[in-house]
Amino acid sequence: MSSNISRRDFLRLAGMAATATAATAAQAALAPEARAAGAVTAPQWESKFGACDMCFNRCGLIARVERGVIKKLDPNPKFTKSRGMLCARGNAGVDQVYDPERIKTPMLRVGNRGEGKWKAIGWDEALDLAASKMKDIAAKYTRCGMLFSAGADTQSQFVHRFAEAFGSYNITSHESLCLLSGNRAFVDTFGDVPLPDVRSSKYVILAGANRMEALVTPDSMDLMTIMREGAKVVVLDPRYTKSAALASEWHAIKPGTDMAFMLALAHVIITEKLYDPKFVAERTSGLDQLAAHVAEMTPAWAEAETGIPAADILRMARELAAAAPAAMVYPGRRSSDYENSTQIRRSFAIVNALLGNWDRPGGLVPARPAGLKKVPFEPPFYDDNPPGRVDAKSVPLLFDDEGSFVITRENIIKGAPYPLKGWFVYKTNPMATAPDRRKTREMIDKLEFMVVVDIAMSDTAWMADLVLPAPSALERQDPVQALQAGAEGACLVWRDPVIPALHQSRPVFEILKTLSVKLGFPEAFDFDIPKYREMQLAALPEAAEILKRDGVYYPPNPPLGGTDGQPFKTPSTKIELYSNRYADLGLDPLPVYASPKASPDAGRKFRLVAGRSACVTQASSTNNALLSEFEPENTLWLNEESAKELGVKQGDVVQVESPAGKGELKALVTPKIRKDTVYMLSGFGTISGKLSHTTGVGASIVELMESRFDAICGNSAIHETFVSVKKKGAA
Numbered sequence: 001m002s003s004n005i006s007r008r009d010f011l012r013l014a015g016m017a018a019t020a021t022a023a024t025a026a027q028a029a030l031a032p033e034a035r036a037a038g039a040v041t042a043p044q045w046e047s048k049f050g051a052c053d054m055c056f057n058r059c060g061l062i063a064r065v066e067r068g069v070i071k072k073l074d075p076n077p078k079f080t081k082s083r084g085m086l087c088a089r090g091n092a093g094v095d096q097v098y099d100p101e102r103i104k105t106p107m108l109r110v111g112n113r114g115e116g117k118w119k120a121i122g123w124d125e126a127l128d129l130a131a132s133k134m135k136d137i138a139a140k141y142t143r144c145g146m147l148f149s150a151g152a153d154t155q156s157q158f159v160h161r162f163a164e165a166f167g168s169y170n171i172t173s174h175e176s177l178c179l180l181s182g183n184r185a186f187v188d189t190f191g192d193v194p195l196p197d198v199r200s201s202k203y204v205i206l207a208g209a210n211r212m213e214a215l216v217t218p219d220s221m222d223l224m225t226i227m228r229e230g231a232k233v234v235v236l237d238p239r240y241t242k243s244a245a246l247a248s249e250w251h252a253i254k255p256g257t258d259m260a261f262m263l264a265l266a267h268v269i270i271t272e273k274l275y276d277p278k279f280v281a282e283r284t285s286g287l288d289q290l291a292a293h294v295a296e297m298t299p300a301w302a303e304a305e306t307g308i309p310a311a312d313i314l315r316m317a318r319e320l321a322a323a324a325p326a327a328m329v330y331p332g333r334r335s336s337d338y339e340n341s342t343q344i345r346r347s348f349a350i351v352n353a354l355l356g357n358w359d360r361p362g363g364l365v366p367a368r369p370a371g372l373k374k375v376p377f378e379p380p381f382y383d384d385n386p387p388g389r390v391d392a393k394s395v396p397l398l399f400d401d402e403g404s405f406v407i408t409r410e411n412i413i414k415g416a417p418y419p420l421k422g423w424f425v426y427k428t429n430p431m432a433t434a435p436d437r438r439k440t441r442e443m444i445d446k447l448e449f450m451v452v453v454d455i456a457m458s459d460t461a462w463m464a465d466l467v468l469p470a471p472s473a474l475e476r477q478d479p480v481q482a483l484q485a486g487a488e489g490a491c492l493v494w495r496d497p498v499i500p501a502l503h504q505s506r507p508v509f510e511i512l513k514t515l516s517v518k519l520g521f522p523e524a525f526d527f528d529i530p531k532y533r534e535m536q537l538a539a540l541p542e543a544a545e546i547l548k549r550d551g552v553y554y555p556p557n558p559p560l561g562g563t564d565g566q567p568f569k570t571p572s573t574k575i576e577l578y579s580n581r582y583a584d585l586g587l588d589p590l591p592v593y594a595s596p597k598a599s600p601d602a603g604r605k606f607r608l609v610a611g612r613s614a615c616v617t618q619a620s621s622t623n624n625a626l627l628s629e630f631e632p633e634n635t636l637w638l639n640e641e642s643a644k645e646l647g648v649k650q651g652d653v654v655q656v657e658s659p660a661g662k663g664e665l666k667a668l669v670t671p672k673i674r675k676d677t678v679y680m681l682s683g684f685g686t687i688s689g690k691l692s693h694t695t696g697v698g699a700s701i702v703e704l705m706e707s708r709f710d711a712i713c714g715n716s717a718i719h720e721t722f723v724s725v726k727k728k729g730a731a
């Protein structure tokens, strides 16, 4: 909505930005031989394969490099997972490389925490310091006194490996702020996290997923294609998103009521016997209990909860069932919404199971074989360590390898069950992505040492003791990564530098390898990246050559249906409509619906929800100069009737307040959101002194969000906050 430049202008700007901001960087970037010989002798143009890193989709790309300067990024046509697309953020990847605000050298904090006083230091000093601080913490607080957090990245596996070798169980990632409740739900129902085969689907219900802006490849493009071919896409969202605008049908569902909608679908599907009887009898367990559970959950009942007309719910249930198994309740991705998100997502899984849309075209399909080998490693055992993670046993079904960032943070603040005093952060920015920024700050204040490896001075880096500069994905060599694309199968990508790393940046792999020597466990990193790739590809002898030739490799993809007759990885070996495991743990074995709690405070009338823009990645690409042309600041989406009641006009500055914090930003008065809901984009109102596009611009959504989490798995719950809104200066 805020975009006022065309796609063509944008692509031109992307090229120009590379030329302008790269002028000096170009000198540094030239290979030494080229510099010695004079730039004229360097090849004019080179095309090099890469994989985008502006989000986790890792779309295959071709970098056009002229004399050591990246001029343009294009999609790799052989990378069919993204259907030949490189999105706006992907194009703007050039600016991430040549961003003048990039961290250039290791930086040591010299002022108070968060004050922004830094001293540039050399790598030797930086890594000696990191090693000695980590040693001190291990000696004083055991090895579990260090927390390791790594975001979505091909090299994050090395952070996990390092943490294990170092001896800490405390590892978190972006996942407990993102998708764990959805994963929990599907693992506990299907025994696995299935993938949607959107391409062959005839009917898709998108609930709480905005695929036309929150891009997931190939799903986003496939939704467009199937609609052109006559498939139906239904969107349930309290906001009129771009997905809603493009869909066949949109319902402004009341936030927090999706489970009522799904249980009503199950009611219709069961009472009208629209389910797949053979599939349900042979492959699921608990139909009778489910039937009894949803007996009273009629479309009329769900209408009162969701605001969606009963006749529409009835019709959608019938249409969905008629299209099955080439139909789906889209499983979604981010599910860090509510305290009962695991159960909400279980209701999604259950409707899919009734329809028998498993391992068939157009339904949910199992992950396909990728053929990558794990690189083995036996972590040492330290007998003075505490028995488990700092967040262990905090919720009934924590994922042990991911834990819960929100609960870990709470326990660090409390110092219980044991003190945790050091933090190694790689490529994740919890100061901007974990709900309740003041709590993250409070946690950081308890630490004795914090080191952040990032490309930019994120708000998290801004709080650190030591900041280490990372190269972008266009400047480094990465291991092989397997990506899944529904029925199309897995594909493999890797990265080689398209230009030498700028400034003094060093990949986290090198940082960890050096630290592993200094800390006395060099065997954990007893390889370089080429050797590591070789080990990963041991079972795919032809893959390396094809990766070099095409920039992507497709392993053999067996046809769908391979799991027919096979047990599911659940305790009963069936899809569990009813979960005995949940019953044994004292959890509801079927998703039990309760109306969402009203605001505890009459003054705080609006539920605050989060969501994506196609031109912003999470909370951290907002400082990209090209992308900020599209999203220069965030605004508060406020329904026009609510605005009228509050006396707020288009563009007025409003004050938003919650028990966690407050913020000021301009109002976007719009019919595109429910009266009881407000929305703002994440990634603004930053505090870092080195994010000039976002610091002091708009408001921070994490300043407003309360610290809540899913009761079953500890995933953050970022839609549980009610806020008050008033015009600035109004009483």
Ligand SMILES: Nc1nc2c(c(=O)[nH]1)N[C@H]1C(S)=C(S)[C@@H](COP(=O)(O)OP(=O)(O)OC[C@H]3O[C@@H](n4cnc5c(=O)[nH]c(N)nc54)[C@H](O)[C@@H]3O)O[C@H]1N2
Binding pocket: 055, 056, 178, 179, 207, 208, 209, 210, 211, 213, 214, 215, 216, 236, 237, 238, 239, 241, 253, 254, 255, 256, 257, 258, 332, 333, 334, 335, 337, 609, 610, 611, 612, 613, 614, 615, 616, 617, 618, 619, 679, 719
């Ligand atoms: N351009 C872009 N693409 C991305 C990303 C990005 O940052 N930018 N991030 C990637 C990542 S990590 C993820 S996890 C995915 C996230 O992609 P999605 O899973 O699609 O998540 P969101 O964009 O957060 O969309 C959630 C939608 O739910 C709506 N909503 C809020 N409350 C409710 C409710 O109670 N019920 C229903 N039915 N809807 C509700 C919100 O208004 C919002 O539009 O996107 C991925 N793709």
Ligand SMILES: Nc1nc2c(c(=O)[nH]1)N[C@H]1C(S)=C(S)[C@@H](COP(=O)(O)OP(=O)(O)OC[C@H]3O[C@@H](n4cnc5c(=O)[nH]c(N)nc54)[C@H](O)[C@@H]3O)O[C@H]1N2
Binding pocket: 053, 151, 152, 173, 174, 175, 177, 178, 179, 334, 336, 426, 427, 428, 429, 430, 432, 433, 434, 435, 453, 454, 455, 456, 458, 470, 471, 472, 473, 610, 611, 612, 617, 618, 619, 620, 621, 682, 701, 702, 718
């Ligand atoms: N308010 C709010 N909170 C959210 C969400 C939301 O929509 N709104 N979404 C949630 C979801 S779904 C997710 S997945 C999480 C994501 O949460 P985060 O993992 O924190 O994601 P980003 O905001 O993308 O932060 C990525 C960090 O990596 C840095 N970076 C980028 N490229 C490189 C590189 O090549 N090397 C290194 N070392 N660093 C690099 C960036 O500068 C940035 O600091 O946030 C969750 N929290």
Ligand code: SF4
Binding pocket: 052, 053, 054, 055, 056, 057, 058, 059, 082, 085, 086, 087, 088, 089, 090, 091, 215, 217
């Ligand atoms: S969806 Fe866009 S940002 Fe994400 S990897 Fe693909 S091109 Fe890059």
Ligand SMILES: [Mo]
Binding pocket: 177, 178, 179, 334
């Ligand atoms: Mo995410």
